[in-house]
Amino acid sequence: MSTDRVPSCDVWELSRRRGTVQGELAVSNAPRLAAALADAEGTLRYRLTGRVDELGRPAATLDMHGTVRARCDRCGGAVDLPIDEQAQFFFVADERQLDELPIDESAEEPLLGSRRFDLAALLEDQAILALPISPRHDRCAGPAEVDDKLAGETRRPFEALAALKKSRR
Ligand SMILES: [Zn+2]
Structure with missing residues (x-):
């Protein structure tokens, strides 16, 4: 199991050189992620590739793959979740610039x-x-009759996720 921490990176340099940083994020090193899962097993492989976007901004593409173990919302058992994400970002130099950006629905996130x-924090967020929102086994043998009772208890952490999703858009 990998216990290496994800190092920070210079995103300006990464973009300028069209460089790549890659490695692994162990769930055991990502407490916020682990808190949303059944356990801290699993590793996510990542690759951040620097580039300059069409508008000339320093930018990067993130790829992340791996499997984590969540709690099934129906039966409460562990369920393996494949993570297979790609995301596009561009970078701004200060908070004020970030605040002044118009909200748009484009694929790139500022x-x-x-x-x-802090690449580790970005990987964990992603x-x-x-x-x-509600992880379940594809073929869940769980008792459907306790579903409603369970839902009240298990949905709460996922409301926090939904709120996080909203604030990031
Ligand atoms: Zn289940």
């Missing part, structure tokens, strides 16, 4: 860039956003 960008 991020506050840095020479020591993994949390990739989780289904």
